[in-house]
Amino acid sequence: MGAVTFPDSKVIDFITQNVIPLQLPHDHKPLADQFQVKWTPTLVTLDKDGKEHHRTVGFLAPEDLIPSLILGRAKIHFDHENFEEALKSLDALLRDYPKSGAAPEAIFIQGVCLYKTSHKPKPLKDVYEKLQAEYPESEWTKRAYPYRLL
Secondary structure (H helix, E strand, C coil): CCCCCCCCHHHHHHHHHHCCCCCCCCCCCCHHHHCCCCCCCEEEEECCCCCEEEEEECCCCHHHHHHHHHHHHHHHHHHCCCHHHHHHHHHHHHHHCCCCCCHHHHHHHHHHHHHHHHCCCHHHHHHHHHHHHHCCCCHHHHHHHHHHHC
8 A cells, every 4th residue: 555545645635634644564563463463454443542443454545545544533433422423424435435445334334323313213224225225235235134124
């Protein structure tokens, strides 16, 4: 990714404005063991306390790295039950990167956030229908399959 993705001007701008990047060799001790890094590149999204919330393994093109980082930020907010901020990140991801590999998971989490804030099941059913229509082969469509019954 060092030759293709990281030098991309959009990636540089996004990282500079939105994350605190730390690049380490794959065998750096003790962090490689702590975060179970077994292959490169491995990108781990951590919260301010160093707790992992999202990870990717393998090459990501510039058009997939940024949405993956946005998804990581959304998952931090989600895991901390800050659903409003999670929804803002997910909305941005889906608006700006609707065809990215992160989009199906973003749609799934978006529906769960809406359910958790409203306590109404309709957003979950809507998630399944949207995933089925736009990403029928996605693992996230399969995970949302039970929601079709709501």
